Amino acid sequence: MKKQITLATVLDVRKKLESLPRIDNAHRNVTTREALQVLKKQITELRNKGYTFVQIAEELSRNGIEVKESTLRLYRKGGKLQRQPVSEPHRAPPVAGSRPTEAEEPKPRPSVGARSGQFEQLGLGHR
Numbered sequence: 327m328k329k330q331i332t333l334a335t336v337l338d339v340r341k342k343l344e345s346l347p348r349i350d351n352a353h354r355n356v357t358t359r360e361a362l363q364v365l366k367k368q369i370t371e372l373r374n375k376g377y378t379f380v381q382i383a384e385e386l387s388r389n390g391i392e393v394k395e396s397t398l399r400l401y402r403k404g405g406k407l408q409r410q411p412v413s414e415p416h417r418a419p420p421v422a423g424s425r426p427t428e429a430e431e432p433k434p435r436p437s438v439g440a441r442s443g444q445f446e447q448l449g450l451g452h453r
Contacts, residue, residue, distance in 0.1 A: 358391070358392075358393055358397065359401065361391050361393075362393070362397075362398070362401045365386075365391075369382055369398065369402075372385075373402075378395075379395040379396075379398045379399050379402075380395045382395075382398055383395040383397070383398055
């Protein structure tokens with residue numbers, strides 16, 4: 327049975343929530359990406375003054391924002407490191423004269439209807 331909540335309780339909680347103080351977000355933790363977004367204008371200005379990404383990364387690290395030069399380059403382009411999927415040409419070719427074993431050959435999956443009977447057999451009903 328669900329717990330009953332009275333309207334009086336809801337109204338009381340609403341008053342308490344409304345009276346909570348504002349939280350100072352200046353002390354919340356941010357990601358490197360967020361930090362670099364906030365500092366984007368200053369980083370661009372330093373680049374225009376002739377600073378290298380290495381020099382900017384060193385300055386940021388000295389001041390508490392640990393970041394690598396490669397990260398600055400990446401975020402300047404608006405990118406984010408992502409793993410590239412391995413394409414077929416990069417996979418190792420099969421050894422000549424070998425055939426996949428039965429364990430390596432993909433087995434066809436049973437249809438959804440065929441699988442759903444498993445739950446009835448276990449007494450779990452239809453999922």
